[in-house]
Amino acid sequence: MGAAVKRQTQSLMLLILGGALLNISAFSTTYVNYVKPGFRPLLVGAGVVLATLALVSLVRQWRGQADGHDHGHDHGPRVAWLLAVPVFAIVLIAPPALGSFAAGGEDDAPAPRPPAPAAFRELSDGAPRLALGEFIGRAYDPAGTSLAGRQVKLTGFVVPSKKKNLWYVTRMQMSCCAADALALKVAVRGVPAPRENSWVQVTGSWIPWKGKIPNGYVIPDMTATDVVKIDQPAEPYE
Amino acid sequence: MTQGTPLDWPEAEDRLPPDSWGRGPARQSLLPWSFVGLIALLVAGRFLLAPHLTAPALQTWATIFVAVCVQALPFLVFGVALSAAITAFVPASFWTRALPRQTYAAVPVAGVAGAVLPGCECASVPVASGLMARGVAPAAALAFLLASPAINPVVLVATAVAFPGDPAMVVARFGASLAVAVLAGWIWARFGRTEWLPVPRRTTAPGPGKWGAFVDAMCHDLLHTGGFLVIGGLTAATLNVVVPRSWLTSVAGIPVVSVLVLALLAVLLSICSEADAFVAASLTAFSPTAKLAFLVVGPMVDLKLIALQAGTFGRPFTWRFVPLTLTLAIGVSFVTGWVLL
Numbered sequence: 001m002g003a004a005v006k007r008q009t010q011s012l013m014l015l016i017l018g019g020a021l022l023n024i025s026a027f028s029t030t031y032v033n034y035v036k037p038g039f040r041p042l043l044v045g046a047g048v049v050l051a052t053l054a055l056v057s058l059v060r061q062w063r064g065q066a067d068g069h070d071h072g073h074d075h076g077p078r079v080a081w082l083l084a085v086p087v088f089a090i091v092l093i094a095p096p097a098l099g100s101f102a103a104g105g106e107d108d109a110p111a112p113r114p115p116a117p118a119a120f121r122e123l124s125d126g127a128p129r130l131a132l133g134e135f136i137g138r139a140y141d142p143a144g145t146s147l148a149g150r151q152v153k154l155t156g157f158v159v160p161s162k163k164k165n166l167w168y169v170t171r172m173q174m175s176c177c178a179a180d181a182l183a184l185k186v187a188v189r190g191v192p193a194p195r196e197n198s199w200v201q202v203t204g205s206w207i208p209w210k211g212k213i214p215n216g217y218v219i220p221d222m223t224a225t226d227v228v229k230i231d232q233p234a235e236p237y238e
Numbered sequence: 239m240t241q242g243t244p245l246d247w248p249e250a251e252d253r254l255p256p257d258s259w260g261r262g263p264a265r266q267s268l269l270p271w272s273f274v275g276l277i278a279l280l281v282a283g284r285f286l287l288a289p290h291l292t293a294p295a296l297q298t299w300a301t302i303f304v305a306v307c308v309q310a311l312p313f314l315v316f317g318v319a320l321s322a323a324i325t326a327f328v329p330a331s332f333w334t335r336a337l338p339r340q341t342y343a344a345v346p347v348a349g350v351a352g353a354v355l356p357g358c359e360c361a362s363v364p365v366a367s368g369l370m371a372r373g374v375a376p377a378a379a380l381a382f383l384l385a386s387p388a389i390n391p392v393v394l395v396a397t398a399v400a401f402p403g404d405p406a407m408v409v410a411r412f413g414a415s416l417a418v419a420v421l422a423g424w425i426w427a428r429f430g431r432t433e434w435l436p437v438p439r440r441t442t443a444p445g446p447g448k449w450g451a452f453v454d455a456m457c458h459d460l461l462h463t464g465g466f467l468v469i470g471g472l473t474a475a476t477l478n479v480v481v482p483r484s485w486l487t488s489v490a491g492i493p494v495v496s497v498l499v500l501a502l503l504a505v506l507l508s509i510c511s512e513a514d515a516f517v518a519a520s521l522t523a524f525s526p527t528a529k530l531a532f533l534v535v536g537p538m539v540d541l542k543l544i545a546l547q548a549g550t551f552g553r554p555f556t557w558r559f560v561p562l563t564l565t566l567a568i569g570v571s572f573v574t575g576w577v578l579l
Contacts (some may be wrong), residue, residue, distance in 0.1 A: 035309050039309070043308065043311075060450065080461035080465045082465040086308070091280050092280075092288050092291060095304050096301065101294035178305035179507065
């Protein structure tokens, strides 16, 4: 193939990549499965830049303005074909948000991010909704036991356990992208486990520690009174 | 063609007659077919294959792979644009004035200058390559390459948020990362050879061709570094799924081994430098020195970065520079952790 043909292929590759990026960020909200919601403007920007660049480059080639050589990188174009791999992964596998497989089996969940000290406000009346991170933070709060005797609602997906009469309501916590996600788990007792990976809202109360707060990381327990199936939240990560 | 008109002579590399001799159109019509094929494959796969690709391990792997690529792409585009802008618009004379002429003095200046590029490691590789193409001493550009992803304000703020009430970690990260960058730059200035690191050659068209040079350089760099980013993403996602996190807790208590293990983990996981502090903070069982090693090594040496460097600077450079940086990063982390943490 001549150099001009190679360059045209390369521009089209950039166009497809930019299109795939725009497809998951601008025209749908699939991107929340992979990165923080705050990334949207960056992704849309990158997609627009890629697509524009490809189109400008194509127009220049069509007009015969581009310089015809490849800066001596003979292997460059071959590596560029790899850019099709993420596009194929997005289209064919359509990867969902991380679920129970990534959250792992039993008790190997790493400890969550330490909550900011004294950041917890009074719980509102009734059974307030809490993020799993906040529930775990409150359970480990040395200042007091703001959870004791309170009914709360937790949202997450179901991870089964090998132990009897126990399952985990789980949410992945992400700081940047899914590669750094950690599992936040709360062990649920008192109700049978729903189907693995289904999204639920659990109403229940925290089971206080036996003795003092543990030193290492132990998954907190709750006694549930009610489990409701829900749709996956718009923001699957915490 | 009449006598006296300059011949439309081809570049020496492709040794083919120019398009004006009549070969162009016939070849060009070839190309879109490979693309039509690619699109057809995508559409067919979407309906025939997609319903069957639902194994949890495969989906988890794909999520992490796509996440690494999607997260890195904006930074890569930004870095490549900056690099192309440096080569197309900033005259070489600017750098000779901005940086000290002595390479040994230029290295620390370039290292500190890394603090102004807000981004993660994907952006710094093309920028460092652009700097070298513009006549900046390779050792100074390398100090910039190493320092910038670790000591820029965004990363330092993220570190402070992840370690509340522990400002020593932010200071240690800044100091240790800058020290590694400067030391690596000096060692490269003293022992590095030109044939290990061929300075990237750029065509710079003068005058009105500047925008053209900008577009060409950006397309070329994006395709090139993007391809290597995919290699890095594939490896990182595979290791992320295959290596169980549970074996970590079993080594957390052993003094020296725990530091080496977290340094290795930083290399394997290839987490963006803006997020690695949160992961480090979650590894509560490990000593502060081990966490520091994780934070110092990650932005300088990881699988994604090794692939990007090999693609940009060549393999002879990478297999010398990566072990050098890794050794320095671990050594400096030990010393800093012992003094500060």
